[in-house]
Amino acid sequence: LVGADIRATRRIAAGEALLGALLGVLLGGVFFLVARQFAADITIRDISAFPADLTPDLSLTVLIGLAVPVAAVAVTLLSMRRTVIEPLGVLRQGVGRRRGLWWRMAIPVAGLALLLPMFGTVKGDASINEYQVATGAVLLLSGVTAVLPWLVETAVGRLRGGPVSWQLATRRLQLSGASAGRMVSGVTVAVAGAIALQMLFHAVDGDFATPTGADTARAQVEVDDWGAGGRATQDEIRRLTATKGVREAIGYTSASANRPDAYRLSGDALNATSVPLIVADCAGLRRFAAVGRCGAHSVYLVPPPDGEGAGALAYLTAGGRLDLNTGYTDRYTGTPRLWTIPRGTPTVGSRVDPLGGRMWGVFATPDVIDDARLSSPYAEMFVDLDDRTPDAIEYVRNTAAGFGLGASTSDIRGITYKSSYTHLRRGLFAGAVLTLVLIGASLLVGMLEQLRERRKQLAVLVAFGTRRSALAWSVLWQTAVPVVLGLVLAVAGGIGLGAALLAMVARPVRMDWAGVAAMSATGCAVVLGVTLLSLPPLWRLMRPDGLRNE
Structure with missing residues (x-):
């Protein structure tokens, strides 16, 4: 005007x-x-x-x-x-006009064409064109968002019938399917990119993983306490066993002894003849050695595995003498504290401990050697958790905190990963989740704007007797249909990009279905949360005053 x-x-x-x-x-x-x-x-x-x-x-x-x-x-x-x-x-x-498909498909095809010459060429320290890789990946992901509006329009154009809420949602999508597709395009491309990277990480896991040999079926937590003697260790084991969420706790006190003339040695020579001392009750000794009869004042000799303790083997004999004043040090200090291995001490074999190793040395019950005579003793305990108890490991940590400043806990894992790789993979998931949350916030704003634009329509529908629940369900369906189509496209696009990345590094395609499910579920959760947050404004927009117009 x-x-x-x-x-x-x-x-x-x-x-x-x-x-x-x-x-x-x-x-x-x-x-x-x-x-x-x-x-x-x-x-x-x-x-x-x-x-x-x-x-x-x-x-x-x-x-x-x-x-x-x-x-x-x-x-x-x-x-x-x-x-x-x-x-x-x-x-x-x-x-x-009806949306064309050919030019939309040309975008991911162009991205694939950029990545195709690099298949099998990314090995070791080989130099690559980062810009070519980035452009190809961006085109593949952009192709996903380009195809989504066509897919939504084609799919909803064939939907007919159903309950009132379904018909309201499908008709709205048929009239404005493009806007619905644009709203979920961010979720689609984020999920597709995350799936592709999850596939890449899943395929190269073995390059950064190291098997520990630990048996996580026997124990999942290790508790150490420096300075704990044999009797203190048994008390701590009882406290761990009584902790909520603990099936069983086993352990021992470890110390070190040496040849009787160890005071003359230092450095590597002192360490070469070191003999481990393992102090535990009979039940504990049986877990770490093939102990038969066991009672008070029991002592056993456990020879070292092949390749270990060759210098100490000569002093691991019944009737032999050991100096307890050595501890874990390269330098001898103080005066000798000699102890004689009882004559007739039997020799038994070792057993694999929960960490996958075999201990050796002198195995004894707590009443054999006075704690005060041990140098630098420490307790090592293994805890088997009840997986039915939530936060069982936290209860164990709380119990261990009561042992003193020398106590610490650590997880027992069958496989360990390089810390940089672990941080990168965790960061990927956290970044993807945060990105989806931010996209969800944008999605919520767009949905609220659409509801305000339909204020009069919603009020008229309610005035004509449409159930409020039907309108609420229509909003859910209106969001769910594009999201489901978008996630299907995201999974396909993510798998395609992931397969291309794996072909570049000459790795076989290994699907990380857990990662695919996690990212898809996160995307669904974001959209569901957005829909639930939009319901209170929807109730307000259904009021009769929405019929007013100036």
């Missing part, structure tokens, strides 16, 4: 979008600074951070501050291409 032409109208719309984007960037920065203070209270996949760790890079911050307003203006101008605006509130939106 004031004489603005279509260009002026677009400039006005762009100005509104620019102002909103700048305000959004400012508020986003404020929200980030506030949320950063609670970072220490949040843990994702065993990853947490202090507020000081979350300091954004200055160059990336500037890039985001510029990219967000530019993207907002570009999207606004792009969305107005098919909109004709006339005076007096008349608005007509053109009906687009």
